[in-house]
Amino acid sequence: MKYNEISHFSHPQHKLTFEYTEVPFKCDGCKEVGIGSRYKCSNNNTCDYDLHIHCALPSPSLSHPFYTKCSFQFLPRPPGTTPRYCNACEKDITGFLYHCKACGFDLHPCCAKLPMVLNDGEVKLYLYRKVSTSCHRCGRKERNWSYRSNCKKYNLHVGCVKEMLVEYWHEIYFRGGGSGGIGGNERKLETRIPSLRGTLQTPHNRNRGKGKRCGQMAALAVQFVISAVLGDPTTLIAGVVGSLMSM
Known part of the structure; x- marks a missing residue:
């Protein structure tokens, strides 16, 4: 609500x-x-x-289908003094989190609430804890949670999406050289989502017609994964992400 x-x-x-x-x-x-x-x-x-x-608007506690024996409690800060990482994306946790005291697992709030299925009518993506197919970004298997298409052609790690976003914004922010900051034009670029051209390679690219269609489907899949990771997996925001990707 x-x-x-x-x-x-x-x-x-x-x-x-x-x-x-x-x-x-x-x-x-x-x-x-x-x-x-x-x-x-x-x-x-x-x-x-x-x-x-x-x-x-966090839930005081939640369960997750990937960890059926766990009970996650919402905490405003990581417990203890040991650095914590998210079991979904494997990224550091420095703020709000869901923590299972019994097993020690941790989840970012947005990772804990990632939809199990993303579906816009054309592309259907399922969230997996581990998959045996390679990620389109890093090329590795079974790294962390992934979204994979129902046709099993497209697979993208949740952690890889976050890496792309962080790397891109870090590059833009520190592009100011010796000025110690970023200029007005560069500041506008700060809000752009990184382009994924060249990172989504499939065997179908050899066939022009089919390759074009596969590329469109892959781009649409990526838009939805990015918007889900950013906390709002809606058709509207996926469209916004798509327009930012093309800038």
Whole structure:
């Protein structure tokens, strides 16, 4: 359930207002990138505080079909002093998380809420804990959670999607050279999703007609995976991601 305005324990000084954005943002709860639905501080003049939907309205506890014996509890910070990583994407956890005390597993809030199926009518993608086929990005198998198409031709690790996003934005942010920052034109590029041309190779590319269709299907699949990882796996945001990818 979504609310237009909420109070949140992590930001008690101001109310947070629900909004929809086509510009990527960094969630101040889990410290991960987001796009689409978010709760933003209502005091826009002096405060820039954003939360994913899953971080703003977390479930106190949850179970996951990949870990049937686990009970995950929502925590505002990682427990203990040992660095934690997400069992879904294998990336560091530095903020909000779901933690299973019994087994020690951890999940980012958005990873914990990744849909088991992404389906827009043309492309259907299923979430797997491990797959035996190679990832279109890294070429490796059974690394971390993956989305794989129902035709089994397209497979992309959740962690690889995050790596692409982080690498791209890091490159843009530090492109300023000796200026110590980024200029106005470069700042606009900061919100672009990385292009995946050349990273989605399939044997069908040898056939022009079929290769073009496979490329279109692969691009559509990637759009939905990226939007899901960013916290809003909707048709609208997948379309926005697609337009950003082509810039």
